[in-house]
Structures are given as C-alpha cells and as structure tokens.
Amino acid sequence: MTTSTRGAAKTPAVLVLEDGRTFRGRAYGAVGETFGEAVFSTGMTGYQETLTDPSYDRQIVVATAPQIGNTGWNDEDDESGRIWVSGYVVRDPARVPSNWRAKRSLDDELERQGVVGISGIDTRALTRHLRERGSMRAGIFSGEAVAAEPELLARVQAQPHMKGASLYEEVATKEAYVVPAVGPDGEAVPIGTAKFTVAAVDLGIKGMTPHRMAERGIEVHVLPATATADDIYAVNPDGVFFSNGPGDPATADGPVALMTAVLERRTPLFGICFGNQILGRALGFGTYKLKYGHRGINQPVQDRTTGKVEVTAHNHGFAVDAPLDQVSDTKFGRAEVSHVCLNDDVVEGLQLLDQPAFSVQYHPEAAAGPHDAAYLFDRFVSLMEGQRA
C-alpha cells in the first residue's frame, strides 16, 4: 500500500463559497477544479460509505471530524460503484493509513477517481459559516486553477443550485438486477425460491439497502429509476421499495406518479430518504429545503409509534412538510408523522394508517452508522406477511 506524502500535499488549493468567503489550503486527492453544494457531515467514521453514497452527487462534503483517512480505503465498504461527491474537504489527512482491510490511502483513491479535494483548512470555521448562512454553492480549485483567482467567485455563482436539481436518473442503474435472498448461513437462496420478492426502485440506492432486505429472506429486484408500474408488477412483488437519492424531491414527478400507482394497488410499500420525500409528495404534502440539512451518524430520532428514541444515520438536505401533531386525510386514507428528529422537529418518517405503507427520512441500512433502526426492515417484512395472511 502506498502512503500519501506526494507532490499534491504541497500544491496550493482554495475553496471559494458563493458568498465570497474563501479558505486556503492544500490540494487533496486529484488536482484541478470542481463545483458543488458545500455541506458538512458530522460522522466521526464511515468516510468511505459517505463518499460512495449516490445521494451526495454534486455536493462538496466537509468532514467536521478533524482527522480523515486514518483507516485508508478498502475493497468492501463502497456503497456503490464509485465516489459520487463532487469534492471533499478535510482538516488533517492521515499521512499513514492503518487498518487490516486497507488496500490504499484515501488520498490515492480520490486521485484515482479524479475527485478534487482540499486539506489543511479550518473546517470548524467553515462548518460554522455553513451552519449560520446555510449550505451554499462552492468550488475547490488547486494547482494551476488557483491562478485564475479573481474569476473563481463568478464561476461558483454561475453554477446551478441544489434546489430544483433533478439528479436521480443520472446516478441510478440503467439495467435491472437481482440481489438474491440470503439463508441463515449467509448462502444465497436460489432466485425464485425466496420467502418474499421486493421490487426496489433505484433512485440512487446504497448497496447496503438490498443487502439488509436479502438477509431477511427477501429477493430484491432493483429496477432503474425509469421503471414503469408494469416493470414493477412483472416481478410479482410482495412489496415495493423506493430508495434514497440525490437532488430536489420537488423535481421527482416520475417517481411520485409511479409510487401513486403502487399505492392505488395497496401493495406494501417502504421508502428511505428520497423515498420518504416521494411518499410525502404522493400523499399531497410539500417538501422544502433545510437550511443546512442533516448529515452524520448520531442524530436522535423518536419513533412516535413506540416512543423509543434511536440514534440514526442521516443524509438529507430537504424534508417533508407534514403536520406533526395531527392525523392527515390523504387520498390514500389517514396518514401521520411516525418519526421526528429531536434536534429540530423535522419530519423523519411517515406512515399510512389505512394501508400498508411507510417511509423514513433517515438511513436504517446504517452504512455507516448505528444499527438502532434496523427494525424498520422487520416492519416491512411484517407488512408483507400481513398482506399475505
């Protein structure tokens, strides 16, 4: 394994925010330039899963944890086939990664995948700025790109906003594929013989999500974002799942129409993150952009159906606008907010009371993150069992 004290470590770099604030540091990963929405994530661990989560498409992620890269990069923890963040901002990169699974350094992997980063900047000051002013457009420029400095701000300001961005089709699979159910000893259950079949609409799905279903005896047919209701029902599903994904849920009219067709047939339904926002819209609620979002792996959420509080993984910049303290009448019967974030009262889950459908805004697949919310996959199984009974 190579370590990362290469030339890039001395190359100057600058982070330019759309409001004109700049942070000077050194190149990290690839040298060049990149643009995206600057957001901060408070996870102390799990950078490999974060960087490969398709929901981070077109975002420049700031790690609030001061030391990043300590455990290097391995061949097991990717949540998709590539790194999706458009840029990465760290304070103090590990000079020598050390972990028994590490195959290379984070720095090398960022460079290999052409991801431009910056290190050596005051990430506390940057995070406080984003917290006070809100997430905003930004650019990272390193090497020769720094020289064009007076023009960089105008180039950042010319970038598209995250509000209004439709990104899920870019990141989703183009071809359907099957994740076979897993038996008690971890062996794959032959296709067609699993206890349950789920059609999962991929809007940017993380790899751990079908895995969490597979280990509960579910055969998961992952379908492209452009799937039709006919494609879904062609797999004869016991349940339908809508995944996480990048961009503004207000743009996701196609998935909202598709989910509406599933709700009309009363098929058991589960959604995560973008999937929760789509359920919100299918029920007639609005969505809105949060000032700086929730990103990290220690967010307190209350399951209002049991009163229990769980510590959970989050990555969302938008949220559903639904009333917290009343049952709503929707075109699919009564619906209520099932989960709420205890930091700020943001809606973290929805459930229908008259048919088997629910969703959460956060990440029960927990990659990375605590496993407190794994019970939600069991709830989905119960809904499918109930429908069969």
Ligand SMILES: NC(=O)CC[C@H](N)C(=O)O
């Ligand atoms: N992880 C997700 O699915 C994120 C959903 C949506 N893009 C948001 O930022 O809120």
